[in-house]
Amino acid sequence: MRAAAASSGVLTGLRVIGAVFGGYAVTALGVSTAAALLARLGMARSEAVALAAMTGFIVYLLLLLWAFSVQSVLRLWTVLALAMAAMGAFLYFLA
Numbered sequence: 479m480r481a482a483a484a485s486s487g488v489l490t491g492l493r494v495i496g497a498v499f500g501g502y503a504v505t506a507l508g509v510s511t512a513a514a515l516l517a518r519l520g521m522a523r524s525e526a527v528a529l530a531a532m533t534g535f536i537v538y539l540l541l542l543l544w545a546f547s548v549q550s551v552l553r554l555w556t557v558l559a560l561a562m563a564a565m566g567a568f569l570y571f572l573a
């Protein structure tokens with residue numbers, strides 16, 4: 479009984495860490511990538527950053543909600559890691 483409770487607590491902790499910090503990392507990379515892409519497409523740099531930052535608040539909220547609705551913690555961390563890798567690579571080649 480205690481092992482199941484401890485395991486449940488660890489999984490909940492991993493989910494919270496993934497939601498808060500992983501969601502923040504994905505959002506930060508997404509905002510940077512979107513701002514760079516919008517500026518590259520011809521939007522004024524200041525407007526691109528402002529638009530990407532405002533959109534980032536919504537994306538972060540959606541990531542937080544999704545992190546607590548996804549069935550598996552492994553899936554949560556896998557999707558977050560793949561999103562970070564993809565956006566980081568895209569931002570690297572864009573800049």
